[in-house]
Amino acid sequence: MSIDMSQFHATFFEEGHEHLDEMERVLMAIDLSAPQAEDLDTIFRAAHSIKGGSGIFGFDALTTVTHVMENILEQVRSGSMSLTQPLVDCLLGTSDHLRAILESYRNQSEINWTEIGDITHSLEVWLTAEGPAPQVEQGYGFFEPLQQPGRDDSYGFFDQDESEQAGSDDGFGFFEPLPATAELPEVPVAGAAPTDVAATSSPAQPSNTTETAPAKPVVRPDSSQPAQRSEREASSIRVDIVKVDQLVNMVGELVITQSMLNLIGSEVQGPETERLHAALVELERNTRELQESIMSIRMLPISFVFNRFPRVVRDLSSKLHKRVELVVEGGQTEIDKGLIERLADPLTHLVRNSLDHGIEQPEERLRKGKPECGRLTLRAEQKGGNILISVIDDGAGLNRERILQKAAEKSIELPEHPTDSQVWQLIMAPGFSTAAEVTDVSGRGVGMDVVKRNIEHMGGRIEIESRTGEGAKFQIRLPLTLAILDGMSVAVGEQHFIIPLVNIIESVQPSPEQIKQIKKQEMLELRDAYWPIVPLYQVMQVEGARTAISEAILVLIETSKTRFALMVDDLIGQQQVVIKSLEQHYRRVPGIAGATIMGDGSVALILDAESLAQRVDESLMMKETV
Missing domain, CATH: 2.40.50.180 (CheA-289, Domain 4)
Structure with missing residues (x-):
């Protein structure tokens, strides 16, 4: 009996992104001077699981890249290669490519095999003595349609012997343990003992990896991080969000029906009135408990959004030649999943603006008597029926006079004596920007109006506080739930x-x-x-x-x-x-x-x-x- 493997694709794509998130989180936090064996094992398992799952489903581009990545990580685990900042940068860049490849397979779009070759070559260099891997332009899945070559014709990674040795000790999270059979020689068997998959190429690391790496930005994560995925999967199941939304809609209709019954019950007279009212009170209690239980299913920690920003801050601060400490507070605050998915873009824009326009260059901060390292805080907290999400920086703050000058140039009407709050709201007008120059990070006057519109579409609002020379605070206020x-x-x-x-x-x-x-x-x-x-x-x-x-x-x-x-x-x-x-x-x-x-x-x-x-x-x- 043949099995339709496509039914497992959605699970693979979700778990693939989770593996990449875990890999990125550990790479960002790992101590390069003394990496822990547990951290190295976590990174290796993530690459190994993606490789095994992609091999099962025939996603050869993923298998090709993760195979070489796995070889590098195996040498790091064995101590024959050092984990350096340039190597971490290379691995993080590769994880970006793997995300793009995952999305290409999810969307059933063509794979750019020339780009896959470039990526694998940049990784293979680390297995030789030729020097650090060159940077490869990131395609993020926007590939030109090219003819797909055969699986192992171009790169030569998949000999029969190596393919048979690529067994996983986890089953990649998709299948129950199966006995090894002669009929399935190339499918990794869940439960098999891990084997050595390191390539036979020289274990020598690149010759110039001892060069001074760019300053690594400080990231202070939230003290209360969610449990690791391996600790959660035994007591959780995956449910399509459409099914949860159907339950939410049904309980909403139940609440309306209960209100109708209460209205009818208030008009009923007779000997059975007391029993009817008692039943309605019980119905109301059960409805409320049912509603709270179903709504809790839709609630997720906001860390699902916050966890992407250590990487954003790391990359942008390095690009802007700034030192920035990222502080995350309240990551365990829960919010409706529908809001989480729509928060990522507005928060990303606010963070980029704070890094580009808010926090000053190190030498300028020193002249002002500030610490050389700037601070960017992401904070979430629940107050009543609202979630407050704040992006706070200790930079230069908003320039009131420059904003008013730009408003006058654009003929924007204002009260005769506008308050600071009214002035700050001007930066969210379409096309409004006070940037002295346009960069590829920000400054074109587009974005803040979109941020405001997106937040308002979620039923929220954005509030701004700022003091010149002391920094700015952008606070997003959202309803706890949308239902x-x-x-x-x-x-x-x-x-x-x-x-x-x-x-x-x-x-x-x-x-x-x-x-x-x-x-x-x-x-x-x-x-x-x-x-x-x-x-x-x-x-x-x-x-x-x-x-x-x-x-x-x-x-x-x-x-x-x-x-x-x-x-x-x-x-x-x-x-x-x-x-x-x-x-x-x-x-x-x-x-x-x-x-x-x-x-x-x-x-x-x-x-x-x-x-x-x-x-x-x-x-x-x-x-x-x-």
Whole structure:
């Protein structure tokens, strides 16, 4: 019976990227002066597993490159070759090529075998006394279609004897152990003892590897890293994300159905009312537990994104001739997988900008009395129902005057006395750049507007803080999840709105004596504190609402920046709501995070407390300048 091997391809591609991630992580952190045997074994196993899996599936380009890579690593493990910085650079560059080749096979695109030959040659040089491997331009999978040659005609790596010796001790993660059979002589047998796969070429290392290597940037990883893959795989399974999304959608519909039943139950009268209400309470509890369990499946540590930046910082700081220490904090903070996948590009752009424009050259930092080595911090933390992701540098900071000058040149309108926050937001205008020169890293005035738009599409926002000479902080604020939240339903006129529960402190019905007017702004005086009053009917332009503050209800709202009192007509009650995106079906509305379907089938808008808080700050600023 023949087996369709293509059914295992998706697993191989996922595990291949995991092996490369692990290889890169260890190479970045390894101590070159005294490399640990365990680290060397980890790197070797990653290359060996990719080679074995690619051999099973006939992905010859991967097998070709990893075969030579494996020979080098075997010599490093045996002590016949030293692990130097140039060799680490070569191995990291090869891992980039392997990622591109993986994607080519995943996308079923043509393989550039000429480039594969260049890559393997750059590795083979390390097995001779000819010197360090030359740099090879990275293709990243964008290959010109070329005729694929035979498997071993060009490179001569796959004699019959070597092929039979390439057994794996792991089974490459794809198959249960199988007994060795005569019918399958070329397929590595899971569970077989590891064998020596080193090439017969000279073990002498390149002659000039003792040259001074470029300064290696300091990387301080998060102290709480996720468990190693080998420790997790025994207690985990791979599930297609589409299936998880289906579960999330189904539990969302269940929440709506439960709201409908609660509404019907409140109208039922009779002897069975108490039993019905008890059953509805039990249903609500079970629904909540089910929702929390399913949502936890979609939650992943943000380290899945952060782990790529040690390499980014290493490469860019070397290119820019800067010394940079990368500090990662809160890598175990969990966030919705759908957000993780969309965070990589915005964070990469922010990191590149901080390295290029923020952190100064070492000599300039010394003149300013700063440490020669700059610091770049990636931080993640959960606050209420939000995830805060910060990119912080201790560089030169944003130049207010230069930004205002560029704004004037582009005829961008600003208030007469703009706040720092308003000025900083200008750098995210399309085509806006204050860079003195354009580099291949940044400075073309494209990117920050895309960053802002992408973050807003995720239901978040980006906030900027900066002090001249002290650095800048870019903070991304995102919802914890994109699916379900706890909220308070309120009425304004004939319309219903949902306020996220994490932003609510309390609600009060004020007396006339508590209403004060300060600088033309109506304020609530409560327990020796003053709260700006925001009439929701004005913000959302609702007709038929209560206009007298003393007759309305004030919901006290707290955000990351300020506190204010939101004026509504009535409180309806607390409930779970399923978030539906307005942008997909209508357009983005200021002050609105999304919409939900209520138990009676009506639609209620979910308020964005952070956006409303920003309007409060701008309103107060305008009234102070009048």
